[in-house]
Amino acid sequence: MMEQIRKAITIHDVAAAAGVSVSTVSRVLNDKDDVAAETYERVQQVIAELGYASSLAARGMRSRRTNVIGLIMPDVAAPYSVAVLQGINRAIAQSDYDLIVYTNGDVRKNASAAQESYFVSLLNGSITDGVIVVTPVATNFSTAAPIVAIDPNNESPDCPAIISTNRDGALQAMNYLIGLGHRRIGFINGRSELVSASRRLRGYRDGLAAAGIPFNENLIEIGDYTTETARICTHRLLQLDDPPTAIFAANDQTAMGVYQAAQERKVLIPEELSVVGFDNLRESVFLNPALTTVDQFISEMGSIAVEMIVKLINGKTLETDLHKIQTQLVIRDSCKSFV
Amino acid sequence: MMEQIRKAITIHDVAAAAGVSVSTVSRVLNDKDDVAAETYERVQQVIAELGYASSLAARGMRSRRTNVIGLIMPDVAAPYSVAVLQGINRAIAQSDYDLIVYTNGDVRKNASAAQESYFVSLLNGSITDGVIVVTPVATNFSTAAPIVAIDPNNESPDCPAIISTNRDGALQAMNYLIGLGHRRIGFINGRSELVSASRRLRGYRDGLAAAGIPFNENLIEIGDYTTETARICTHRLLQLDDPPTAIFAANDQTAMGVYQAAQERKVLIPEELSVVGFDNLRESVFLNPALTTVDQFISEMGSIAVEMIVKLINGKTLETDLHKIQTQLVIRDSCKSFV
DNA sequence: AAGGATACCGGTAACGTTACCGGTAATGGT
DNA sequence: ACCATTACCGGTAACGTTACCGGTATCCTT
Structure with a gap:
């Protein structure tokens, strides 16, 4: 068992197996219409047989489009983060995008601004089309792809952001x-x-x-x-x-x-x-x-962030750069009047 | 504000600004020792000034090593997933690796085996050095990089796995x-x-x-x-x-x-x-x-998974391919004797 | 002073993919 | 029967990075 060190299969392997060129395989993969129905079928079958999946890295590098949204948060397992994740997850499910959550697992309280911008550039422009950052210290990122911040630590962030009142x-x-x-x-x-x-x-x-x-x-x-x-x-x-x-x-x-x-x-x-x-x-x-x-409404902040980043990725402009979410008191059983 | 559509900076920009070749910048980035102290300093400074971060995609593609571990789970926000994440996060923090969590946000109960292997190949061999999959249906993946499964849906998985009793x-x-x-x-x-x-x-x-x-x-x-x-x-x-x-x-x-x-x-x-x-x-x-x-001990499953995948990435062999975790009853207040 | 070792650095190729161009064969029109 | 159009497909270059090779200048050795 476990002898699967069979070198990862590439588009070349698929092309060879299907008897076509890599260009044609690429066209099939991206559903371009310049390919004969018969050829399309054959290539699809070979892809299924070999269990081929294109390299996200190579694809993103060449085509500048990955259909993946990045999410950067300090501690993924914190209750607050989980709530954000829920909202994001819900919105992602209804979109054409996939989600990558990036963390270095560092739960030290004070993540540096430098580290944050590092993460952003790491993802952006290579494997994600846009990035959502949660409670960032930095709000000025040097990156080509769009960014949305949730609850930024800056009174007047210079990137689109979502804050609660x-x-x-x-x-x-x-x-x-x-x-x-x-x-x-x-x-x-x-x-x-x-x-x-x-x-x-x-x-x-x-x-x-x-x-x-x-x-x-x-x-x-x-x-x-x-x-x-x-x-x-x-x-x-x-x-x-x-x-x-x-x-x-x-x-x-x-x-x-x-x-x-x-x-x-x-x-x-x-x-x-x-x-x-x-x-x-x-x-x-x-x-x-x-x-x-x-x-x-932490979850809502997450789903709205997804909506915003998708708009930005598609070149649309936002109605407002600073989306404020109204807070609301929920009364349960932990308070009693004091006489 | 927000005119940051300044094209993403590459290693070439850094090289030009520092007056050296891209090779030298690459050496600085990877802490190779074949570079003069003075040059090293200058390049580091330029990197800091420009806020440069190397492209994960390009790096992974060329060097076959990203120092990133992938995690694939059906629903990141589910309580079970969160518990796993906690353990993984803890272990990641103590390692040299970063973590990328991949999800398509699909909370449909039955993710297909095909989709799983697709995700695995998507990450592996491009942007991650190894992948941890949680409750996978499939357990046979065609990939070059190592895989560890947590709680696989297969009595006898043919990849290293962690299960509880x-x-x-x-x-x-x-x-x-x-x-x-x-x-x-x-x-x-x-x-x-x-x-x-x-x-x-x-x-x-x-x-x-x-x-x-x-x-x-x-x-x-x-x-x-x-x-x-x-x-x-x-x-x-x-x-x-x-x-x-x-x-x-x-x-x-x-x-x-x-x-x-x-x-x-x-x-x-x-x-x-x-x-x-x-x-x-x-x-x-x-x-x-x-x-x-x-x-x-869900969290422990996560941290053990990280230990296992790190070993595999570094070419070491595991003591056992099937790591069993002992379950244990925790008695609190929800039961009473019945007479 | 000559030869060899060493420190440092630049050029080239390749990773896997897609954009782009161009080429061949088939089809349609007159 | 000939040209124009179309359908389909292959070749090449490029994305940003690192591995590898090789080259120059400096240093050490005797």
């Missing part, structure tokens, strides 16, 4: 909590260098200000969007002399950390502590109690 | 339930054409047989590993004249469907119905009550 979503969450009577509201933020985190903090502060509640430094924790860090932050908040009656978590994974810490301290959610998250991940429904959270 | 895991689950006193145990299977499903059914039947419990056709439902179908199957089981006191779900997503149906019928888990799953997905901890399930 982070401040507005946070504001909705705050208004909801304040409407329930909460006045001591803790906030556990994401990594502060991320634009999304600073925009959500903005919403938190604006929400307080609009209600005339003074900003209290002690109620702010700087997390990193991970559950474990959020657990620690929550413990710090809950052991304050005057602990918060509600916590606004900057994303759902952070909210999970809040749940964990609350359970460890025998603090009941929502009776003794209200919690609001951000993202509306699939998992948030399964939490007990089900998490109230801000939906930022 | 499905029957044994199911047996553990059954012994546990029977040990708790259950005798009417329902089983919701996955798609019957999958090897994993038939092996788990085998374990279910063997478990019954060992305990002297007669097999009852009515307690078997054929699902498709999805939550929605499982919901429907569960309703059928629970409205039987003599409904099961426990349900063994063929995977965790199926178990979630059982939870949903139970909730709709006001059937309490575990008081009135015990549930065991299979997979031990991340989500299973968040379920309420936490799901007792068979861990099949």
Whole structure:
């Protein structure tokens, strides 16, 4: 077994086996009409018999068209990434394109801009017709093929991008909590260098200000969007002399950390502590109690990105370079009014 | 803005800008030692300035080595796939290789063998040095580069593969339930054409047989590993004249469907119905009550696959072509003894 | 000082494919 | 019967890169 070191078959092998020239095989492969029906059949049969598939590399190099869209994301297995992937996958299925996801598996938090542009050029102009990048630090890429950024870390990116209304979503969450009577509201933020985190903090502060509640430094924790860090932050908040009656978590994974810490301290959610998250991940429904959270339609961002990149690939112009997605509070069972 | 239709830069541009030949630039790129320190520096600087990245396609075509590993999976966003991805990602990060995930976004359940081999040849021999395929139907690929299959749908695949002990895991689950006193145990299977499903059914039947419990056709439902179908199957089981006191779900997503149906019928888990799953997905901890399930170490399968493919790429031989992973029952809160 | 070794670099060919051009045979029109 | 058109197909060059060979200038050795 496993003696299949039979050298990979090329278009030349197919041509030889079918008794035609490589040009003709190429024409068959690309469904050009300048080939006799009989010849077409014969070549197709040989292709099937030999199990031939054309080299994506060679094809892309010569014809400048691969029908493949690239996707670059820092960590493919993170819940956020998975949600994006779902949307992209759905859109790809309905398109004529295939998808290649590229990652170096590096889950170090701070991918450098240089590395990102490296990845982009690596794919673009060789094996992909266009690239979608997720939460990039860089937004200026030197490449011929089009690029679309999802949630870029740049207030004014110079490539087409999709962003969600982070401040507005946070504001909705705050208004909801304040409407329930909460006045001591803790906030556990994401990594502060991320634009999304600073925009959500903005919403938190604006929400307080609009209600005339003074900003209290002690109620702010700087997390990193991970559950474990959020657990620690929550413990710090809950052991304050005057602990918060509600916590606004900057994303759902952070909210999970809040749940964990609350359970460890025998603090009941929502009776003794209200919690609001951000993202509306699939998992948030399964939490007990089900998490109230801000939906930022992550999957939609993915599918819209595909639509945009396809337009760009086909030389069309976009209606808008900056596609904003409206966030929306989803009320479940993790909050209770505070009297 | 967005006038970056500056034609992609090639090694020739770099060579011209640095005042050297393309050969020298190539040597710098590949860290060959036949280049003066001063020249090396200058070329590196030009590369950085121009933001040049070599074309993966051209490189792979010429040098037969790309340092990229391919991964082919039917649905990247499915929970199972995500778990595999996690393991693969972890292992990739510690290796010298990058990862490309290929999908056509087709979530149709039955990908054809032809399509699979097409994908494999597409990647292999052009842009990847080796490919990992997840739950392939085909296991005989005509390609020069190595292949490793995860959970192949073939009892005796003729390529190196990683499989988990499905029957044994199911047996553990059954012994546990029977040990708790259950005798009417329902089983919701996955798609019957999958090897994993038939092996788990085998374990279910063997478990019954060992305990002297007669097999009852009515307690078997054929699902498709999805939550929605499982919901429907569960309703059928629970409205039987003599409904099961426990349900063994063929995977965790199926178990979630059982939870949903139970909730709709006001059937309490575990008081009135015990549930065991299979997979031990991340989500299973968040379920309420936490799901007792068979861990099949999906992530480990991914990282082991990377180890295997790297060995094969480097011409080493594997200790074993068929790597079996031991499954293990994880007991949580979804089962109770039946008196 | 002459010969040989070494350091460094450029030119050429090839990887597998498609775009383009051109050529042959068959067909149609008069 | 002759020219024009058409249908079909083959040859050649090029995509961007690296392997390989070979060439020049410098250095070392005796």
